[in-house]
Amino acid sequence: MRMSRLFGRTLREAPADAETTSHQLLLRAGFIDQLMAGAYSYMPLGHRTKLKVEQIVREEMGAAGAQEVLLPAIHPVELWEQSGRVESMGSVLFTLRDKRDRRLVLGPTHEEVITRLFTDHTSSYRDVPVTLYQIQTKFRDEARPRGGLVRVREFTMKDAYSFDLDESGLDASYQAMFEAYGRIFTRCGVPTVPVEADSGAIGGKGSQEFIYINETGEDVVALCDGCGYAANTEKAAFVRPPALAADALPMEEIHTPGAQTIDELATFLDVEERQTAKAVFYMAEGGGEADEPIFAVVRGDLQINEVKLSNTLGGRSLRAMTDGEVDDFGLTAGAASPVGLGDRMKVIADVSVEGSPNLVAGANRPDYHLVNTNLGRDWTATEVADIALAEDGHRCGSCEAGTIRLHRGIEMGHVFRLGQIYSEAFETDVLGPDGTGVVPTMGCYGIGVDRIVAAAVEAGHDDDGITWPASIAPYDVAIVALRLDRDEDVAADAEALYGELRAAGLEVLFDDRIESPGVKFNDADLIGLPLRLTVSQRNHAQDAVELRRRDNGATELVPRGEIVERVQALRAEALAALAEAADRVNDGR
RNA sequence: CGGGGAGUGGCGUAGCUUGGUAGCGCACCUGACUGGGGGUCAGGAGGUCGCCGGUUCAAAUCCGGCCUCCCCGACCA
CATH class of the missing domain: 3.90.960.10 (YbaK/aminoacyl-tRNA synthetase-associated domain)
Known part of the structure; x- marks a missing residue:
């Protein structure tokens, strides 16, 4: 892509409305634009990054055996009445009426639709296990959108649903998704911690959230410094500080x-x-x-912990x-x-x-x-129960030895053992080997795609701008050509290099604008592609191109004839490092 | 929904207290110079001052109502 033709412009100052780093940088670098509270447009750079995140999700879902489907965003309200979630989702449901006055819901999630779909197309135990997923726009009328892309009202979610005959089947499906999640976030350059979580209004028997620890997050998680116990504070078990020992005195x-x-x-x-x-x-x-x-x-x-209560x-x-x-x-x-x-x-x-x-x-x-x-x-x-909130410094409830530390974090993904809540609500059953009906056991698994984009920026930036991981950068490499309007040789060489890199299968952002070097370098840093090539008189005279890594600032002068190979090598190396980290992330989890 | 803050060209802002020609920086257009880290000079284009109403000879400015956005909380698979 030629930067002279690229839609979107960088900003020197961040809009005053943007508070968090990721929000500011994504706006300044021209990745996103806000339409209203909780609704953002993705501009070309942002859209490319989002598509790359989705591609990684697709690869890992496929590798875990899940099949992609696409479900409607508009649903008849009856579907939601059948599951009882018109009540429980309540005010976050976007509702509308069609011209025949039918009441419709804009899908905030898709358990209902997928269960209906499964029910209509499955009749035998031979059809399970199956895990279906989709990447879809979801709508939730959130009371308070916040944090740029972190909490919005229209967003892209990957949701997956597994159907199994029994608990052990669910365990296997759940484990496959759990591991895929660790790989996905790692490949996207977002470190996450899986934590025990409350299952919330969706119901079910146990769930885990993947949390990116970050001060701007809205979740609070408890991490034990001793045994590694990790739980959302909504759920976290802890040992109460001891009472003062004494005999009972008269009231x-x-x-x-x-x-x-x-x-x-x-x-x-x-x-x-x-x-x-x-x-x-x-x-x-x-x-x-x-x-x-x-x-x-x-x-x-x-x-009081109201969730526990x-x-x-x-x-x-x-x-x-x-x-x-x-x-x-x-x-x-x-x-x-x-x-x-x-x-x-x-x-x-x-x-x-x-x-x-x-x-x-x-x-x-x-x-x-x-x-x-x-x-x-x-x-x-009436009942004595665990209804108190874990606080920083409390003793861990799991090992009873370590100390709980509280951290804020962003929920990147959530995996649930749903059980039979929805399969029962929709009277789903399949015939077992013995000819009797079995109600399938479900799991559901969500990932916030937009949140990955935001979290990757939170996790990868410096004072100059974004430092994208190679896996989700909108382009692989930037070409900055200096004085190309004054020097025909440099212009021709930059042009040739642009062609060679693309011919080698690389995605290139070519800064062919008539701008001062400072502007070009600063924009390149802000946009944050992993590699930058500088074509200039100086380098051209040595028949070389300067190659700079965005992440650590390392520069090298690469002979002109070796540049394509070198760029490919560095890119492959960066992707391999992410893949290797993904291979290791589930060890010990 | 409760509390707090803010709406002035694309972005950042001054002006509002004390009513009287809407100003600055960035970005944008033209030209020249310069050019390896947001360069300089000259000349331009662009604004219903969030909306509605009121007060006044006159409202960005004062008064009333409303809308929107941001932050904290409540809420939230």
Whole structure:
């Protein structure tokens, strides 16, 4: 491609709206353009990179035995009613009506469609296992798009779905996808950590996320520095800091004027936070039925983990209780107590409360608290469960020896053991060898293609611009020709080189613009192709071309006759290094 | 949805407090010089100042309403 003809222009300054590095650089280098919140156009350079990411995904999916399909983006709403996800996806569903007033959904994901497709085209156990995947535009009416390409409302996702006869089949299909994921991200130059994850509204029995650790990410993951345990904080198991050992003392009501928060209470009474009990009230939203009040209790030094709490309640979604509801249920904010609550509502206590004697709790009247409350003696919980949030510095819940460190990260991919949720909802079955019907067990596996593009920039850039990995750079090599309007020899040589490289199968971005050297070099650095060739009078006089690596700045003067070979060698070397890393990434995982 | 910030040529911004000709840098066009790290000079083109309404002789500026975008949170296979 001749840069003089390339659509899109580089910017010296990043648009003020762009906050993250990847967003700024992709805008400045002319890869993407924002149309509205959460919707971006890909310009030629960006589109080329995205296509390369997709190609890598295709290669690895194929190698893992998955078959590519393409499913509709518009779905009849009935399909979503059948699975029950009109409710559970709720406000993120984009909906519309056609001219006959049929209600349609813009697909945010495709479990429903793929399950229907499978059901209609499969009837025998001989047809499974099968894994189907597609690369599609998905639509989600996100409450808050953010971070450039990281969270958008229209995006490209690779989603794969496996169908197996039984659990062991699912295990194999899941493992194949898991390994393919590690290879895909590695080949794209994005380091990821697989972490245990909550399965969320999609349901299922276990899932893992592939997280790219990065400060701009919206997920928080817990990594153990001892055993390598890695989990999303939504899920992370940890050991509670020990309680202060003591015999149970008599409960007593005391005056605590102005002490509303745990911090104020602990300060006022001169006790540690772990000697208090924290109460938080929620409403559990029930399908069709009235919302149910939930009284959650954790020890004062911990936070409620709403995802864990929701799972304890069978996955029902939670919302904070309104002030009116707090009054209606006779609770006292700032001094609420599980003591005396009786069976007026469900009380869910964290396991931290169970082993902690003599906690300070509310007295259920303003400015009074109860000291020395003890679970079991003074009050009872409907259920004692793990409903607290792991924090940095906590002991690891897996090895019970290491320390948990919290990191922010971007979710690049997510693999789920779905089970039979969708196959049951769509009455899918295949005949087994013995002639009886078997409901297939499913897995689903997603990758955010746009996120790979963004994360690759986060992972590969310097002060001058992007440093693309060879695997997904929009072109393999840049030719910067200096003074080509003044020097016919240089111009002719650059032109010839452009032809030779392309004839050798290389993808070339030829900067043939009439610009000063500084502009050209800076643009080349910003766009970030792995290799740069400088054709100039100086080099031409030596019958050579300067070759510079974008990643480490190493330069070499290559004899003109060897340049194509040298470029090919460096490119092959870079790709081989990525492939080799991909071969190793699943060792020990 | 709650909190915060911002809308002025393609990008970055000044002007707004105290109403009176819309300014600067980059980018863009023409010419000259220069040219191995965003060069210099000269001359140009391009803006309903987010939208609607109000106040006023006069509104980018003051007042009211709305819209949009960004950040934090809530939410999120």
